[in-house]
Amino acid sequence: MRRIGVIAIVVVLGVQLLALVHPDRHVALWMGAAAATIALLTVRWLVVRDAGSAFDDSRARDPAETLRRWRSKTEIMIARADSTRSDWDKYLRPMLARQFELATGARKGKDPRVFRATAVALFGEQLWVWVDPDNVSRTGVDEPGPGRAVLDDVLRRLEGI
Template sequence: MTRIVAATVAVLLAVEVCAFALADRALVVTITGAALAAALLWIRSNLVRHADAVSDTPVDAAANSLQRWHSRTETLISWADSTRADWDRRLRPMLARQFELAVGARTRKDPDSVDATGRMLFGERLWPWVDPDNISRTGATEPGPGRDVLDEILQRLARL
């Protein structure tokens, strides 16, 4: 921006010098006014262009981020409504990881403690859907638990 203003001042000074070299003083006012108007229009157009570029970037980035989040959430919900194999392959690892992070316990170090904590937190009905050791090998034919179970599990994880 400072370069634009400096260039404008330099052009105006050059126009002033050229205009004063002429003998007709009425022409000096006209040339100076035209040069000043052109410089101000040029600065305004650059400011508008710069403001549009600055304002578009964060909004587009936020909109793109929101669109990706929305698409990912729809995919997760569709996996919850799909087969148990999809649940075991895609949702169970994510839920188990979130559970381990929330509780601060690692499954490999003390599996009995993690199992007891999971049963206390989720109850007997929901814990089998979060338990990382409860993967079914024949899950392709079994239905998944559905979005209601996913919603309840996520609500209980959010309370931690």
């Protein structure tokens, strides 16, 4: 898209230069306006064409497909919660921490103390251990994950915000 914009500008400038060389100077304005109009209409046509093809709403409106995707994602989350600590740390912890940041607006980068205080107030010390993005275990391959009950409790608290 950027390339098309650059080409349009070059064409308009080229037409302006050609019009200035033309012996009848008042034609330059009309030639430049015509070139700019054609360039803008072409860019607009390309944007509308690309936007229409980028989104396939035939599948997005299918409630059965949406339900299948949601169910599949939920089953994967439950399986990872019941799996090892390593799976929890790799897949669920980042997602839960991101959801916590989005839901509360607390950012770790702004003020870590406020971030932690908000987290402990929402989850409590026992659950925050499983959401804290800095509490990743390096030896979690052999350790069991916290399980479905902890995942359910964390999600319920996030939902209650």
